[in-house]
Amino acid sequence: MDQADFAGVVMPHLNEAYSLARWLTGSAADADDVVQESLMKAFKHFAGFRGPEARAWLLTIVRRTSFTWLAVNRPRQLVLTDDEAAVEAQNRATVVTLHPKAAETPESLLAEKEAAAQLNAAVEALPAPFREVVVLREIHGLSYKEIADIAEIPVGTVMSRLARARGLLLARLGGSAPREVANGR
Amino acid sequence: MADSAMDCRKASTLLNAYLDGELDLSASLELEAHLAECAACRAERETLSRLGRRLREGLVRHEAPAELRQRLARLTAVPRPAATGRWQRRQFLAMAASVLLAVFASGGTTFLLMRPAPLDPLADEVVASHIRSLMADHLIDIASSDQHTVKPWFDGRLDLAPAVADLKAEGFPLVGGRLDYVDHQPVAAIVYQRGKHLINLFAWPANGPSHAGVRTMTIRGYNLLTWTAGDLTYWAVSDVNPKDLATLQRLIAQNTGATPD
Numbered sequence: 001m002d003q004a005d006f007a008g009v010v011m012p013h014l015n016e017a018y019s020l021a022r023w024l025t026g027s028a029a030d031a032d033d034v035v036q037e038s039l040m041k042a043f044k045h046f047a048g049f050r051g052p053e054a055r056a057w058l059l060t061i062v063r064r065t066s067f068t069w070l071a072v073n074r075p076r077q078l079v080l081t082d083d084e085a086a087v088e089a090q091n092r093a094t095v096v097t098l099h100p101k102a103a104e105t106p107e108s109l110l111a112e113k114e115a116a117a118q119l120n121a122a123v124e125a126l127p128a129p130f131r132e133v134v135v136l137r138e139i140h141g142l143s144y145k146e147i148a149d150i151a152e153i154p155v156g157t158v159m160s161r162l163a164r165a166r167g168l169l170l171a172r173l174g175g176s177a178p179r180e181v182a183n184g185r
Numbered sequence: 186m187a188d189s190a191m192d193c194r195k196a197s198t199l200l201n202a203y204l205d206g207e208l209d210l211s212a213s214l215e216l217e218a219h220l221a222e223c224a225a226c227r228a229e230r231e232t233l234s235r236l237g238r239r240l241r242e243g244l245v246r247h248e249a250p251a252e253l254r255q256r257l258a259r260l261t262a263v264p265r266p267a268a269t270g271r272w273q274r275r276q277f278l279a280m281a282a283s284v285l286l287a288v289f290a291s292g293g294t295t296f297l298l299m300r301p302a303p304l305d306p307l308a309d310e311v312v313a314s315h316i317r318s319l320m321a322d323h324l325i326d327i328a329s330s331d332q333h334t335v336k337p338w339f340d341g342r343l344d345l346a347p348a349v350a351d352l353k354a355e356g357f358p359l360v361g362g363r364l365d366y367v368d369h370q371p372v373a374a375i376v377y378q379r380g381k382h383l384i385n386l387f388a389w390p391a392n393g394p395s396h397a398g399v400r401t402m403t404i405r406g407y408n409l410l411t412w413t414a415g416d417l418t419y420w421a422v423s424d425v426n427p428k429d430l431a432t433l434q435r436l437i438a439q440n441t442g443a444t445p446d
Contacts, residue, residue, distance in 0.1 A: 003369075004263045014257065018249035032253050036260075036364075040371055043261045119243045137205065138240040144207045163201040166236055174232075 006046050010039070013055045016140060017062045023135045024066040026124060030073070038065040059140065060150045063132065122172045130165035133158055191219040196226045204234055259323060260366045305402070307368055308411075308420075312404045314367050315385045315422040318374065324383065325361035325376055335362045339373045347373045347388035347417060348441035357384070357433050367420075377433060384423035384433060391418040399434060399445050401427055410434055412445035419443070 001009060017038060021031040038061045042049075049057060123134055136147045148155045191199075199216050202208040208216065220227050318324050327338045336349040339362060351359050360376040365387065372389040391413045399412040410421045410430045419437075421430050438444040 003261075006261050006263070007258070011258070011261075014249045014254060015246070018253070019245075019247040022247040028247075028250075031247070032250070035249065035253060036257065039257050040260060040366075043366075044370070115239075116243045119239055120245055123240070123244060134240065135244070138237070139244050139246055141241075144202070144205070159202050159207070160198065162205070163198050166201060166233060169240075170232065170236060173236075 001046055001049050001051065003043065003046055006043055009051075009054050010042055010046070010058055013058050014039070016055065017058050019139060020059055020062050020135065021066050023123075023139070024063065024128070024132060025070060025074075030069065034062065034066050034069050037069070038062045041065065056142070056146055056150060059136075063150055067128070118173060122169050125172070126165060126168060130161055130168065133161045134165045134169070137162060191215055193219075193223060193226055196220070196223070197229060200226070200230055200233055204230070204237060256323065256326075256364075259317065260364065260371065262317075262366070305404075308402055308404055308409055310367055311385075311387060311409060311420045311422050312407050314365050314374070314387065315407060318363070318365070318376075318385055319383065324363065326363035328361040330359045330361075332359060335359065335375065338362060343371055343373055345373065345388070345390060345417065347375060347386075347419075348414070348437050348443035349375055350437050350440035352377065352433070352436050352440065355432075355436050356380075357436065379423070379425045379429050379433070382423055382425045384421060384425060384430070386433075386437075387420040387422070388417050391416050397446055399431070401431070403427075414438070414443035414445055417443070 014035070018031055018035050021034040021038070022028060025031050025034055038058070042058055042061055123131060126134065132151055133147055136142045136150060142150070144155050144158045147158045151158070153161075196216060196219050199208060199212060203213060203216055220230060327335060329335050329338075330351060330353065332349040332351045336346060339349075340346045342364060349359065349362070353359070357377045357379055360378050360383065362376065363374050365372050365374040367387055368389065370389055372387050375386040375388065377384040377386060396411075396413070399410060401411075402409045407422055407424055408427045408430050410427070412419055412434065419434075421434060423430060434445075
């Protein structure tokens with residue numbers, strides 16, 4: 001496509017690109033760097049882009065750039081395992097941080113705020129392979145096939161990672177895994 | 186996937202795809218048959234469905250900061266003349282024509298000493314970038330008069346290390362640096378000051394045949410000076426006089442070793 005069309009074709013997806021980078025890197029400053037780098041890459045290669053899915057194309061670039069960026073700049077933060085034992089260990093290590101201090105607000109509002117904060121913190125605490133499928137599915141509303149293409153994994157892996165990610169989230173948020181919840185009620 | 190007797194473990198995995206609308210028909214029917222009989226799995230369906238709703242409604246959708254949006258719009262601006270650009274160009278041509286008329290009418294030759302604007306689209310783009318940087322209130326990404334701050338900043342972003350010198354003592358204080366976009370690529374822009382005037386010094390990897398030595402030109406009232414040193418091409422542009430620009434070029438060469446090829 002002609003670079004003159006970039007503003008109309010790619011820029012409308014800037015917020016989604018930024019949000020994904022923000023979720024994958026975990027920081028606003030890092031997301032800023034990653035998005036700028038991604039958009040410049042997209043701009044540079046825009047001539048070779050044939051469409052029609054500019055959004056998926058851009059998100060693929062953002063996702064790849066995020067992980068490359070993390071590997072170079074935040075190597076200790078990047079946990080690319082979906083090994084369950086490692087995940088459990090990490091869960092135990094960070095579970096204390098999931099209860100933000102209560103502020104002075106009406107009780108219902110406080111509870112709501114706290115629940116939202118816990119929800120977001122729980123997703124933030126997921127290891128990268130689980131976090132990205134949850135974010136791509138629940139925030140970006142992508143299909144399994146689209147997620148598979150963007151995350152460069154088979155569709156079956158998308159399905160199993162989503163299932164495990166949700167199990168981890170329930171364990172963290174509800175204090176028990178879905179199976180135990182189901183049996184206990 | 187389709188065993189006749191579905192156990193709860195398998196149902197649990199399939200529930201996710203089922204609720205996401207990603208399960209094929211036969212597996213869905215099978216799962217529904219299991220759900221009809223198994224209260225535990227029905228409860229799990231409720232739990233998962235509630236979680237899905239919470240995630241979709243509660244996860245933060247971050248918005249790109251306005252500053253980032255503006256920066257990107259500027260970096261991806263296509264330097265093709267838009268309507269206003271064409272208008273400005275026409276206006277300039279009209280002006281140039283009237284100047285020529287004045288020259289002939291007065292019979293004088295002084296105006297002819299003005300160097301004619303060469304037909305160099307790249308130089309034109311450099312001037313456009315210079316003007317944009319002054320107009321868009323985005324002159325610098327990194328404000329620093331310290332060459333040891335500005336130079337590595339570029340190195341981390343562009344993978345190139347342009348010559349940066351602090352020439353405050355010589356009357357060219359360093360203002361900072363920013364990323365810009367010229368000649369279809371991201372480039373470094375180093376900003377110096379001369380009195381009340383600002384000088385943009387662009388740098389990018391040299392490609393194609395380069396001219397030896399230093400070339401100077403004047404476009405739309407701006408003075409330009411370009412040279413290639415090592416593997417980088419430099420373009421200095423400003424409304425300061427050509428002599429000051431040449432001085433800056435010489436000082437940079439002396440201080441950084443970026444002498445013209």
